[in-house]
Amino acid sequence: MANHDMSADKSFSGLVRRGLVEGVFTGLIALGLFVLYVGLKTDQNINNELIIVQRWGLLAIFVIIAAVARFVTIVFIQPHINRRKLEKAKAGELEISTKKGFFHKHFLKIALVFMILYPLAILYFLGPQGSLKWVDNFGIQILIYVMLAWGLNIVVGLAGLLDLGYVAFYAVGAYSYALLSSHFGLSFWLLLPMSGIFAALWGMVLGFPVLRLRGDYLAIVTLAFGEIIRLVLINWTDVTKGTFGISSIPKATFFGLPFDASAGGFAKTFGLPISGAYYKIFLFYLILLLCMLTAYVTIRLRSMPIGRAWEALREDEIACRSLGINTVTTKLTAFSTGAMFGGFAGSFFAARQGFVSPESFVFLESAVILAIVVLGGMGSLTGIAIAAVVMVGGTEVLREMSFLKVVFGPDFTPELYRMLLFGLAMVIVMLFKPRGFVGSRAPTAFLKERKAVSGSFTKEGHG
DSSP states (O other): OOHHHHHHHHHHHHHHHHHHHHHHHHHHHHHHIIIIIEEEEEOTTTSEEEEEEEEEHHHHHHHHHHHHHHHIIIIIHHHHHHHHHHHHHTTTTTSSSSSSHHHHTTTHHHHHHHHHHHHHHHHHHHHHHHHHHHHHHIHHHHHHHHHHHHHHIIIIIIIOOOSSSSSSHHHHHHHHHHHHHHHHHHHHHHOOOOOOOOHHHHHHHHGGGGTTHHHHHHHHHHHHHHHHHOOOHHHHHHHHHHGOOBBOOOOBBBBBBBBBSSSSHHHHTTTTOOOOOHHHHHHHHHHHHHHHHHHHHHHHHHHHHHHHHHHHHOHHHHHHHHOOOOOOHHHHHHHHHHHHHHHHHHHHHHHHHSSGGGGGGGGGHHHHHHHHHHHOOOOOOOHHHHHHHHHHHHHHHTOOTHHHHHHHHTTTOGGGGGGHHHHHHHHHHHOOOOOOOEEOOOOSSSSOOOOOEHHHHHHHTTO
């Protein structure tokens, strides 16, 4: 017994020693990474001269946080995770449990009920004006990214085609609605499907040149396609007005009732006080319906021959061809279907904002959407939705964290560091959940009983 205690003490002291060493190295690496971005800041003085502001205290806080986090991970978190895995292995527990609790079994129903009641509850507790921010930033914004990520999931998660220019279809949908509604006076309900059709056609245009490309080469071509669309929007000033963008875009209507202060408006018709909250709530339920449509179509397509052809293409294109599957039409349908949902989201975005410009469709948007798909788990609708809530909602929460100025100083602006924290969250998730939030998926083809497939038995990156 004494020998066991001594060996345990030695192992713990070894962990502490290793944690201290790695903590110091992590602190040094953080110092090198943040010294130019956090420790030094350029500013203008009263004479419009560029000066360097030193923020060594803020830099020290970042370095200490990095070092302490690495020490805690080495000494406490990793040993705890290893012990749990060892105990499960000894007990013979499967990685995928067949027993599901009430919350796990009814998660989708609970989430849907919550989403339906969310704007009404916010309106009841905060009033019309107080609910604007919470319905718009924490509701509509997140659902837009959920829809975009589910659309990209068809291309990346199901068909295995790496697309870095998905934001181009988002832009096509937005500008289609903006131009046709402004110049021809067409309604939102007519332009919504038309924008999706236009984006699907552009998806086929992208699909034809890349039929023989996969992996990194496909990613480069799709990235170039997204940049070409953005540059066209900037330079075709006669149509798109360039960097000035298109403003005064007509809003969506509720069965012909506009959301304005006119006598025939929505508020006057139903005897409600004039407020912009009703339009935001209407948009919330509209994007929720579009998300549900995207999920339904994706689920139905996965169970159809075309969905199984996508998954076969993802796993092995050569084997897919040997089975007699036409890879040309399979790729084109994947690109066009995913692009169609991007076009739907783009037209909704234009109606919501009332203004579109090329600045809203930069490569960073494609990167964020792709990151949501990867972090959520490729092919998993539930995991992607959770990732969108965590990532997009988390960056919005930063705007409300004014109390961080007490820790980091009065000059600290939380929202400016959102991409830094976004990248940190991606690294943490990839370390502990390398196949995304949902590391298992149910196959579309099964014998007698549908069973979840662990991420350990699927190809890397397709969990």
